[in-house]
Amino acid sequence: EAQVTQNPRYLITVTGKKLTVTCSQNMNHEYMSWYRQDPGLGLRQIYYSMNVEVTDKGDVPEGYKVSRKEKRNFPLILESPSPNQTSLYFCASSEIDSTSYEQYFGPGTRLTVT
């Protein structure tokens, strides 16, 4: 089954404690991205990657890092989480230059930073 998986689904942590949210897709997609969803703000892109070892900032990259060492994986790293990073996070993937233009989303990770 074609899917994007994220782990963990729920995470409660404290300010300053480094954490990683994993994202993996099994569709051989080149493009992967991370979004955060906040009430009244919709989804905003944090980082994206066009392919292995190619990453770039989205609209709200401050406080986040990413890496793309393998095509299927795109982890999101919070080196020193703060309460304003409490949010619902989604990973997505798609084919570049696809005729469908569809992005596939993971189930989401709800992060709470206290």
Place this chain on the structure above:
Amino acid sequence: AQSVTQLDSQVPVFEEAPVELRCNYSSSVSVYLFWYVQYPNQGLQLLLKYLSGSTLVKGINGFEAEFNKSQTSFHLRKPSVHISDTAEYFCAVSFSYNTDKLIFGTGTRLQVFP
């Protein structure tokens, strides 16, 4: 600047009634338009999309949307809603010069009552 506006943050409706969720966009270049649905505790799922051709597009679960270039709108409609349609709906836009980047609206929560 390119943007997407969903004017209604919440739309309450009774079962079997028709519904319209409004979406307007702002862009100086050609756009591709999408509606995604997010059921409770799930990721986003593509409902329908407009890429080119007929301005009336049909999606899954009986939804349809009409692209109106002169009014820069892409409203989502369903003639008769079900309880199971209760979800959050996001309008999104991508642009001809960067089809991988999605700009999302703030979302509309559709609540269907029996």
